[in-house]
Amino acid sequence: MKILVLGAGVVGTASAWYLRQAGHDVRVLERQAGAAQETSFGNGGQISVSHAEPWANPATLCKVVRWLGKDDAPLLFRPRLDTLQWQWALHYLRECLPSRVSRNMRQIVALAEYSRQSLQALRRETGIAYDHLERGILHFYTDQQEFDKSQSGAALLRELGCPRNTVSADEVIRLEPALRHARSQIVGGDFTASDESGDVHLFTTALAARAAAAGVDFQYGTTVTRLLADGERITGVECIDAQGRHRLEYADAVVVAMGSFSAPLLQPLGIRLMLYPGKGYSATYPIRDPASAPSVSLTDDGHKLVFSRLGERLRVAGTCELNGYTRELNPVRCAAITRRVQALFPDACDYSDPVYWAGLRPLTPSNVPYIGTTRYRQLFLNTGHGTLGWTMGCGAGRAIAELVSGRRPEVDFAFCGERLVPQSAAEEFRGQTRRGNVPQWGTFQSRRD
Template structure:
């Protein structure tokens, strides 16, 4: 089959890889000059099945109200005269029941476990190197109430097959000794030894090179102007570039991997996706004293931050700001990253040399990505992964390749059909 993939982030490139492995002729359309220039560029680095607890849960509405107007809040809604934001917010509230939160968590764990295993298989077969670390992920807590609240979620994840273990303070320090310098005592944590971390951008670029070796064509600096509907199907995408001008590219299947921008391209076709951009921030900080810098990937649940060691750098990422498609760096939120990190790790990093970045994560109300077929037989979705695109990319890509081939994917997940 001739397949066009829209988007060359980590989701689009892994989709290209698994579809090319099936023997399809694959073309990837990307508006940037290279892969992984947007959401996949400087994310938190975690391959974190343990991060599957959805944002939408019974406690979320009250917490969100408490954080309104706080510039450094972990989750910040900037209310706008934007119907899409209000619709998304209402759908988010609908997902906040105990029953739906539990179901979403279980689905995310199943997809994450499958994807992590698929990533490990891909790494073994291709030899990609991306500053990966396989020492697991430790969620640590400095607030006893936050720690107590995390224990039931860890139990739910264990029920679905994730090895998320509850640890006391001493055990947390044994797993990551650098936490001993924290200005706030560590009271406990949960540890998932099978989780990983690594540089998503490096992974995506290396895999794109391997895709080219398989015959995949990448069209960079190429704008997607429209998806064209003909006779009840969508098999044509109109694109434009400085080199080629306006072109109409046809395919047997088109896969939308455009993250937060997916709804904009699908709305003209009558497809409404519950995806809204959640603006996340990261700081990449040089490590100047490795003995005082963490090596195990960490999550600070109280502040919604993640830490991943990428060679001689520490990547700190987190927070979610619902502010439309705004990509301005907010200095208050950048400072919040450094303030909390320097409280936990006062030595070992050159905080003055931190590099800041922001990107738009395609959030769905229940955190479940759209993977599957639309109402148009040739138009497919692999989008809406929120903060878990790096975690879920390989499993999602293998699943979309299976679905296009008419096979049932090897993971129990609510794949979409006919949206």
């Protein structure tokens, strides 16, 4: 089949790769000048199956109330005259129910583990280098009450097959000696040796290059403006190309992987995704003293920050700001990140000129992404991966390729849509092939007055 993938972040690029490996003709439409230029550009770098506990849980809900109005709070909710924001908040409250937290965690763990295995297989196959380290993720706590509460979550993760093991404060320092300056504050932690870290931007751009060499057509500088539909069929994708010309693209199936921007694109079709942008921050510092910088990827529970060593750089990312689609940097939040990193690793980096960045994470209230079919025969979703886009990217891409091809993915995950592809795009394509009526890539130029 001829497939259009909308978006070239890690999820869209992985989708294109696996669709091409399945034998499809694939074209990717991306508004930026290259792959991984937005949310997949500067994240925390963790492949973290162990970080599967969703933001929507009773403990975080209590903290959100205390954090209201604090510019440097780990999770900042800025009320706006925005219907979607308030609908999202109400759904978030529902997902904080213990029964839903447990269900959501199972979904996240299943997809994240499937994705990590897919990433490892892809890495062996392609030899892509992206400053990756296989040294695990160490989650440390500076509050005894939070540490005590965390142990039930760690136990549930172990039940689900994720080896997140509780460790003492002394063991935290043994695993990561660079934390020695904070030993008096640390009360304990948990460690998942099977987790990884790496630079998502390096990975995605390298994968896009290999996908292009394999025949995927990346159309950069192309902004998707709307989807055209007739009944239950998508009849075209309207876009503006790099030369400023309006075009219509035709294909047998369309995969929407546009992160936070998926929701406004799909709303005119009557598909209302409960998806809201969560602005996350990162700071990148050149490492000055390698012995003083962490080599194990870290999660600082108290400040909701993650630390990953990317070659000769230290990437620190986290916090979340629910404030619409703005990407402006808040100096207070940026300064809070550097202040915390300096306190933990005073001699590790050059802190004089940090590279700050912000990206819009596509958050669902449950942290469970939308992957699967829609009521339109040719339209598929692969969006809403929230803070785990890097962790879930390869698995989500592999899964959507299976669904588009009419097969059930080998992961226990509740894909959206009641019907699988054999009743829709794949079966229709086979019928057209038998009739000798296979749609071709279609584009025509149009001028909007």
